[in-house]
Structure formats: C-alpha cells, structure tokens
Amino acid sequence: MRSAVSIAQVAKHAGVSVATVSRVLNGNQAVKELTRARVAASVQAMGYRVNQLARSLRTDESRLLLTMVPDIGNPFYAEIVQGIDSVLQDNGYSLLLCETGGDANRERRYFDLLEARRADGAICLDPDTVQQALHSHGIGFPWVACCEFDSSVAVPYVGIDNRAAAHEATSYLISQGHTRIAFVNSDTRFMYARERLCGYADALAQAGIELNSDYCLEVDSLNFSAGRKAADMLMALAKRPSAVFAVSDTLAIGVMRGLQVAGLQIPGDMAVMGFDDIALAEQTCPALSTVRQPMRALGEQAAYLLLKQLDDATTPVTGVVLPHRLVLRESA
Template identity: 60%
Template sequence: MSGRLQPDAAPAATELTELTELTEPTEPTEPKGTPEPALSIAGVAERAGVSVATVSRVLNGHANVRAATRERVMAAVESCGYRVNELARNLRTAESRLLLTMVPDFGNPFYAEIVRGIDSVARQHGYFMLLCDTGADPGRERSYFDLLRRRRADGAICLDPATVQQALADESVSLPWVACCEFDARVGVPYVGIDNYRAAGDAVRHLLARGHTKIALINSDEHYLYAQQRERGYLDALADAGLTPRDAWRVNLNCLDYEAGARAAAALAQLDDPPTAIFAVSDTLAIGVLNGLRSVGRRVPADIAVVGFDDITLAAQVDPPLTTIAQPMRELGETAARLLLKRLAEPQASVPGVLLPHRLVVRQSA
C-alpha cells in the first residue's frame, strides 16, 4: 500500500450493514442491582477513541487501519464481550476469515514460534488460523486444499516438503497459498524462508575456524529441499577449504527426532577414524547428538564439537549450550501471513518470494 492512510471517514453503506453484525456478550453476567445496558457499537468506538466506521473496518478485517488503532479497537471489543456474527458475514461476503497453516510435524518445536507469528498477524487482520497436521502426506495435504476449493477457508500457508508442494503445484497454483521455510521458487508460489545453503556454509566455516578438519554431517530426509541445500552448503564449504569428507561421516536420517540424532552420533564417535566435529541440520538432532556422545563417553566440545540449526528455545538450555544457526522463526511466520493476506487482497498482483537473514549463535558446544 502506498501513500498515507486517510483519516476516519463516515461509514460506507456496506460498513453500516456490517455494524449490525455485533451480537450481545457471549456469556451473561450475574445481575447486580439495576442491569447495565449493553454497550452499543458507538460505545465500543468511544471506549477505543475511534470512529464507528473504524470499529467496522477492524471487525471486518480491512487493511487500511493502523496496527495500534486495530489493537485498541480489539481490546475495547473484548472488554465489552462482543463478538462478530461470523455466519451472517460469511454468507454475505463468501469469506470464511479462516487461514490454514499446514505443518508436517507437530512434535518439532521449531514450528511453534512460526505458528505464533502466523496467528498474531492473522488476528490483527480479523482472521482465525486453523493448524493442520499433514504428516508431510500429499493425500492429507490435498484434503486441506479442498477446503480452499470449496471456500471453507480463504487461504493457506504450507510448511510441508517441497516435493509435496511440487505435487500440488499444477493443480493448486491458482489457489491462494504461500510456502514458508520449505519452498521451491520454481513452483511459482509466493514463499518466505532463509538461504539454507549459505547458512550451512557459515556453520561449517565456524568449525573450520576452530581448527576442525574432520567434520561430519547428520542430515534429515533428503526429500526436503532444505536438507539438500544444507548438505550442499556443507560440502562446498569443505571443498573451499581443500577438504573431502569421508562417506562414513555423512549420515542421512528420515526424521528429526532426538533419539535418531543420539544413535547417529554414538555410531560416528565409535568409528575407527571418528570426526572431531558434527554439524546437524536441526537443533532437535543436535540435542540428540549431545546425549549420544555423552552415552559413549565423549565430551563436548573437548572430544567432538557440535553445531545445530534453528536456535529453538531448548538450544540455550542444554549442557553444554548449543552453538547453532538461528532462524528468525516468528518473523518467518509473520511474513508468511502478510504475503498470504496480500495475495488475498490483490489476487492479480505479483507477490515476490522473501529471504530473511540468519545468524550464527556461538555457545559452548563448538
């Protein structure tokens, strides 16, 4: 949007209609003497210090309201106990005000802050978010996309593997969805993520700068595009240093579980020629690595250094605290939601992909 926002004006005819969609408080209060009259829409506006038209715009998710104003209005509405009559509005506008967030693994804490970011922006714009567990299964993904086709949801944010996205692209590229974290720019769908190749290279170069030349990689499912990109970053950083890793130092897993990381690390540590450092492509794997090394009597970082990826909350709490690549998780979610809302507001507009910055967080594990 360009230019300055216009000051609050008189409500349009459609806005006046929308004002009738406020209902009484959802839970009646106990009477205390003479009952207080229900607060009118004008009272909500007065409490928030805005016009009646502004209250209408906020409740109907219009974009041309300042964030601070939107927050004041929603606080006033909530304090009054009012809610929007969603059914009446949806029948009139053919909007559900519902956004889907498709996550391949609820058990991975990496997704939690991303989901919070999506939900925060969705709520600011009058949308609800439905969290969908796809299990990275194209069939389950299609069932959620059917909600878009039937107008049961307005848009979707997909965190599933790029292979799943590619399978859906031909039939779903015209639907309003964006890719978050895991994306393939060739699919032609708006996306937000980080430069996984460069981030992995930064992790390996940190280990090289610490004097390590025997650096192992514990990777996840190679069906994920990020896993392919991080492996290339690892290999190219070593090649630039004139090093070629042993095949035995490259482990591919089909999951991101703590236990899988622990088993892989224990096996690496007991090789005849073990690595002196391990780069794991997620913090969940890396935290498992710490436990696996401890189980076979290896000290971190004295015997084997460890670097993870993501900077989940637990990374700073383990022993030793984990050196890792930090992703801006909440910002990833917020940006994905804004891209989707832009696509909904301007269906014909070209919505570009966005790469957000990462950073190396140095702690005691490497």
Template identity: 40%
Template sequence: MATIREVALKAGVSVATVSRVLNKSDTVREQTKQKVEQAIRELNYEPSVLGRNLRNSQSKLLLILIPNISNPFYTKIIKGIEDTVIEKGYNILLCETNSNPKREAIYFNLVRNRLADGIISMDPTVDKEKLYKLASNYPIVQCSEYDESGIIPYVSINNELAAYHAVKHLIKLGNRKIALINFDEKFLYSRERYRGFVKALEEFEIPVNKDWVYHTDKLTFDSGQQAMRILLTQKEKPTAVFAVSDILAIGALKELNEQGLCVPQDLAIVGFDKISFSNMTNPTLTTVSQPMYKMGCLSAEMIIKKINGEKVNSCMLEHELVIRDST
C-alpha cells in the same frame, strides 16, 4: 438467542435494514438506525460472524500446514503468524499433516470450499503438484521450505550459505575430520545444507568422507542419538559434527555425554535452527539461528496481501551463527 428477524420485528423494519445497520451502511436514516440499535440492545442480539463472512466470501481463517506439531522449530514461526493475523482480523487453524495425503486433501478442500481463505505451508512433505495446482486459484505462501521454481511466493533463508558458515567455523577451529548428520534429501533444506557442507570442505581442500555422512529417516532426538552412536563406531572417528537440525544435534550430544566424551574437546558439534532447547544443553549448543518469528510475521503479511489481490514477492532473510560452548 435472538434472531435478526426478531430484531427487525421489534424495531419495525425489514431484515435487510437491520443487516445494513450491522454492516454500518450509510444509506440508513439516523432515526431508523437508533431504533434498530435499541432493539439489538434490548434483545441482546449477537450477529453471526460466520454468516457475515460467508456473505463477504471470506472466512477470515488461515490454514497453517505443518508436518508435525511436536517439532519446536515451528513454535516461534506460528507465534509470528498468529500475532500478525489477529491484528488484521484473521484466525489460524494449525493443520498437522503427518505426511498423510488424506489429511492434505481435507485441508485443501477447506480452501476450495471457501471455509478458509488461504494457506501458509511449512510442510516439506506436502504433495507439491497438488499444492501448485491449488496455488493457481487460491492464495498460498510457503514458509521455510519453499518452491525452487518460484511458482509459490515464500519466506526463507539461504540454507546453503548458512551451512557453509557453520562448517567453515568448525574448520577454522582446526577440525578437518567433520561428519554430517543429515535428514532425507528429498527435502530441499536437507539438499541445500548438504551443498553448504560440501562447499566449505572443498574450499579448504578437505575430501568428503562418505562414512561420515549419515542420513536419518526421522527428525527426532532419538535419530540424532542413533546417528552419533553409529559415527562413533567408525574406525577413524570424526573430530566435529554438523547436524542439519538442532533436534538431531541435541540427540547426538546426548550420546556423546552418555559415552563419557567431552564436548568440544573430544568432538565439537554445531546444530541448526536455534530452537529454545539449544541453550539448555550441556554444553550449550552452537547453532545457526533463523529469524523464525520474523519469518512468521512476513509470511502472514504476504498471505493477507494475496487474499486481497495484491502482488507479493519472495523474501530471503539473514541467518546468524550463534557460537556457544559446543565448539
């Protein structure tokens, strides 16, 4: 592969002149420019994108922090991010943290060392103190899970209101014995969705039955199935379940099917997120739809604006309750 020095030698100019031609500088005479371009063609020279980016103090690389790449919730968001940044000359690197502080440190150092220009964090398990500290000097945006104090700009939905609408739907169908399958409440969205669940019950003067509130330790199909299995062992059984994630809801639905119960006749169920699998279950799953692709597009636009020194504001998007056969 030819080097920039070889191009300069063949064209009879300095390396700096070749560099100015490559960077489309208008300070190079047309005759000199043509000689350099001819030498580039003859030598089949390809300039180093990395070298050019480093000279411009930009890597054109964005880090996307997610806790687990297997979670289908992130798929459409990532697609929105990728479609948006590629159009603007950027690339993305998916960074699966697995809630591991050592991995986080590696990704944060990529930004500190200018090997990446910024971070879009979708990881609810990230070390918030370290993320806030990094955000004071480098471009960071949060997507879905966000910072309540407003230190870092974010794109999300009103999780409490969305959960309230989902549970209110179950109540209006005649259900007063409603269970909740929740994830760990150290995560903001779990706390917010719990508050929405309680708000709907209180509005209709329905007490919260602590025996019907189950917290899983993992966000997996198996965890949802286990949660439903335990709820069905209660002396007094619920007639409906609100799960804070479609993954948990689909696992719960599997357990109901295995026990020969009819949904929604024996027990209605509502999920959250509208992942692609939610329309493939039997019966199809009623769920809260988040505008995941749009969330990805907006978070990508925000991070590029921050990289360019522009001010960005946080954004709350609308949700939608998608009513299907499980209610």
C-alpha cells in the same frame, strides 16, 4: 449461561443503526471516526462476537487461514506459528493449525477445506506438503511456502539462504581446527536438506578438505531420537569425526545425548553444531552452538505475503529471504 449479544443490541447501545455497526465490523471506511470509536466501545462493553459462519455465507469469505506443519511438537515450528498468528489476529483473521505428519490423506483433507472455501488460504511449513503443492496443477487458492520453497516456481515464499548458512557453520568448525566433520542430514528430497548439504560441501572444498561419504549421514526425521541414532552411527565409524554438524537443533541435541551416553566429552572429544536456534539450544549442557533462523520473523513475513494475496489476487509473486546468524556457545 449468558446469551449471545446480537448486532441489533450493539447498535442500540451505540445509538446507531444496525447497518452502521455492520459497516464498522466489515472494515468499511465510509464511517466517521467518532462513530467508529463509539461502535468499537459498545462491541467491547457488550462482549459481541462476530458469527464467522454467518459472515462467510454472506461474503464468501471465511476469515480463516490454515497453517500446515509436519509436527506440532517441534519447537522450531511453534515460534514460526506464533509469528503467523500475531499478524493474522491483528488483521482480523483466525488461524487453524493443521498437523500433517507427512500423511497424504491428512494433506488432502486440508486442501479440501480450501477448495470448498471453508478457509481462505494457507501457509505451508511441511516440506512434504510444499513439494506436493508445488508440483500440483490447478491449485486455485492463495498460499505461501514457508522455509521449504522453490524460487523457480511462481509461489510466494519466505525462508533463509540455507546454503550460505551451512557454509558459514562448517567454515567456523574448520577455523577451530576440525578437518573430520560429519554432517547429519534429513531427506534430500527437500530443498533445505540439499542446500545445506551443498553449503557443507562448499566449505570443505574451499578449505581443501576431501568430502568423506562415511561422514555424510542421512536420518529419517528431524527429532531427538533420530539424533540418538546418528550418534550411534558416528560411534561405529572406524575413524570418528572430531566435529558434527546437524541440520536441526533437535537432531543435534539427540546427537549430543548419544555421545554423552557413550562417554564422550563435548566439545573436547567431539564438537557439535546445530541449526535453527530453538529456545532449548541454550538450555542444554553444554549449550548448543547453532545457526539462528529468525523464526518469528519467518512467520510474520509469511502471513504478510498471504494477506497481500488475499487483498489483491493480481499482486506480483515475491520471495523473501531473511538473514541467518551464527550463534556460538559451548558445544563447538
């Protein structure tokens, strides 16, 4: 087994002092470009790896950032995490992916890592975690709310205009002649769920369509099985809707499967609209019409916001709202 390369060995290989190698590795700009390139070449040639634990003990900086997600298996979060990781890697940070599962004890353990300075900051994608953090006092570490946020609270955030996106999706269904449109939502404790419900209601009101409470379903998660249950609820209605709009693609795909098992044709018997535009959306049969969130860009912007805080704690709090897009396929 190959032994670890020391910083002294790198210095000897590059023909410079240990102090110079250390300055290069720590991003010190007071090193000539030619010397910096020579040290970088030696680091690459010898396979030197920074001992992050030792570094954190010296600098009180771990170079480790947490990303908290409720469900690692949800493809929506996977693409956002890829965007976060690409930016962090380019800036010399490592990412620790933390699945919270809506478990308060897990969330507390992750917060403990931050408070103990074993990680430098966090990006929160879990609505539960975001809500807990937004309403907590005395949080002393840098963090960014991604997707779920509250613009009235002084915390950097990145997301989309959920209300406008839901309005656009519902208006499209109305333009296709649908007046009986069901809405499959998740927990309205969360901002995105409330905002999407408002957008749906706005579009109905604008078209002069009365909101039917029987068509407003709330399920306990965003996954496929919750969508299947929602389909059963729709099938049990005395007067079925002609279209359904779900607040996530995984929900919408579950709805489609449930309707197909019940013998309905999509979109002939019931049109289906999703939200997110995960990769699987265009692979379903029929392909799913949906609202596209710029998932990778959401992750990248969240990472940039967090890095700004780490570079300068006095950086003004900002929020970034990215554009959404309606993607029309076969299901609606």
